[in-house]
Amino acid sequence: MDEETQSGDENGRAGEDVDEGDVVESESSAADTTDGSESANSPKPTDGSGSDAQFDAGEQPLDVDDPSRNKGIEDPSRDDSDGGGESATSRGDSSQPESAEPVTAEDIDIEESIGPEDPDSIRVGDSTAGTTEVSLDEVVLDDDDGDSQGLFDDLLSGEPIFENKEVLRPSYTPRELPHRTEQINQMATILVSALRGETPSNILIYGKTGTGKTASAKFVSQELESTSKKYDVPCEVEYINCEVTDTQYRVLAQLANKFIEKNQDVIETELDELNELHPQAVDDPTALAGSAYETADEVESRIEELESDRDEMEPVPMTGWPTDRVYSTFFDAVDYRERVVVIMLDEIDKLVEKSGDDTLYNLSRMNSELDNSRISIMGISNDLKFTDFLDPRVKSSLGEEEIVFPPYDANQLRDILQHRANVAFKDDALTDDVIPLCAAFAAQEHGDARRALDLLRTAGELAERGQADTVEEAHVRQAQDKIELDRVVEVVRTLPTQSKIVLFATILLEKNGVRNVNTGEVFNIYKRLCEEIDADVLTQRRVTDLISELDMLGIVNAVVVSKGRYGRTKEISLSVPIDETEAVLLSDSRLGDIENAQPFVQARFDN
Ligand SMILES: Nc1ncnc2c1ncn2[C@@H]1O[C@H](COP(=O)(O)OP(=O)(O)OP(=O)(O)O)[C@@H](O)[C@H]1O
Secondary structure, X not given: OOHHHOOHHHOOOOOOOEOOOOOOOOHHHOOOOOOOOHHHOOOOOOOOOOOOOOOOOOOOOOOOOOHHHOOOOOOOOOOHHHOHXXXXXXXXXXXXXXXXXXXXXXXXXXXXXXXXXXXXEEEEOOOOOOOEEEEHHHOOOOOOOOOOOOOOHHHHHOOOOEOOHHHHOOOOOOXXXXXXXXXXXXXXXXXXXXXXXXXXXXXXXXXXXXXXXHHHHHHHHHHHHHHHHHOOOOEEEEEEEOOOOOOHHHHHHHHHHHHHHHHHHHHHHHHHHHHHHHHHHHHOHHHHOOOOOOOHHHHHHHXXXXXXXXXXXXXXXXXXXXXXXXXXXXHHHHHOOOEEEEEEEEOHHHHHHHHOOHHHHHHHHHHHOOOOEEEEEEEEEOOOOHHHHOOHHHHHHHOOEEEEEOOOOHHHHHHHHHHHHHHHEOOOOEOOOHHHHHHHHHHHHOOOHHHHHHHHHHHHHHHHHOOOOOEOHHHHHHHHHHXXXXXXXXXXXXXXXXXXXXXXXXXXXXXXXXXOEEHHHHHHHHHHHHHHHOOOOOOHHHHHHHHHHHHHOOOEEEEEEEOHXXXXXXXXXXXXXXXXXXXXXXXXXXXXXXHHHHHHHHHHHHO
């Protein structure tokens, strides 16, 4: 008997370790939920007619700050027989023509409007018109509309550039994926076996970031699920983002819980039907005609069986179970009924990097043990080399079929952008150069559609912010700078403290006008800065390494220059905007104190 027939929890690879502290993320949040329709409709500015306080303050407005200064109000004993009270209290009642005159403080009938229980409120309207209670604190005395000061009115009044901005966001799943027909067809050809009740081959999808791997795979899986419903073939796709769900415990727990939930739904539906059928069958056995049961007792025992299955299905907790128990729970849940399951593991390289290939090993061997169901794995990765780290058996099983997503060229990106822009922007909102320029910039990167879409969206936002009528080439260039700066800010913000100090030393030198900064100079300032904030001082060799890392990240440019008989050194210059980078560094709580180091750095050069 070969080892493949062992049960999952005995095969040793399911692991015995308890994954403490793991949290099972709900994948539903990662799923695309934006339908994009909401943002399309900009709210209309209100005219203020809905305001509570519909007073026209007239010639003598109420003094809200000091109500006692209001004539009439200060005299609670005032007789309402002067007739003015009637017109004030009937304001708002269109059936009372005499209320057309502006309401003044004198007009307010104190006895009627300010009840003893709430001296701050005025009752507007009489008993026939219904009453509206208005707090004095809410009364807006100006003539203009009550609720807003028009902060947003100007912004809303301009003809917006966007028709539906959500369409340009990464969360939006497009209905059409130009230039991916070949890859989509390849996937469909492999997965169609699932609709025939057979096990599809495992698929590995490779391609650089932004080449449409996830979008295409999700598109295919939606099609697969809807076709399976159409033909009533049990086939399900489960999506897991391994960047978030990156341990064996989490992956198995998440899958187990999804299948348990689905099983419970199916059980509930069947129970509903049987609970209706059972009393009918007791009264009249012919009610069972056409059903799978011959007697009411059979129906009853099936109900009991389903109820006990349902009660036994225990969801996997976030943490704390041994992994082999999670595995067997997942196994039982998948195998509970007949179906073909496609498990989509996006960013699969992150899972392998974080927790090795145990999960893939276990998943890829499950089919030989499952009785009712079959599973197929679809791995998505932008790291072409990640399979080098896999166990050869896992590697061959996982890579049964491989599909490569090549980068887009500028023309393809142009098509992709055009498709989206038609929905995202108002007619004529884009000048002719905008899409080609966005496509060209993104093609230079590495044919990244995500970057192209970001550029287009940011350019639109900048145009909108500048209240321009159309998006122009200049907006795309600004957007390119902005995205680049955002990237730099993010990279700098997440640097380790030591690298931040090295970078800060370089910035201080440049700010003090030092040209051709060399490693030695950076190291000297670095040391002083470390002393200043009580950080460990690394050796000059380590600091040189950190400079090389900053170079690789594109933050500094370090060139090796020969100094003749003085040996070789690195000349360092900043490749990022100095002020913004400095601001990011100083926002780090430890480095914030270094600001005071400026004078002493200056002093060093004065010596
Ligand atoms: N052919 C295409 N047509 C329309 N939109 C596309 C196309 N290819 C990619 N996109 C869009 O580009 C963005 C990035 O695509 P996707 O997430 O599928 O890339 P990916 O290859 O999975 O990248 P990563 O490896 O970084 O996850 C998404 O917004 C997607 O809708």
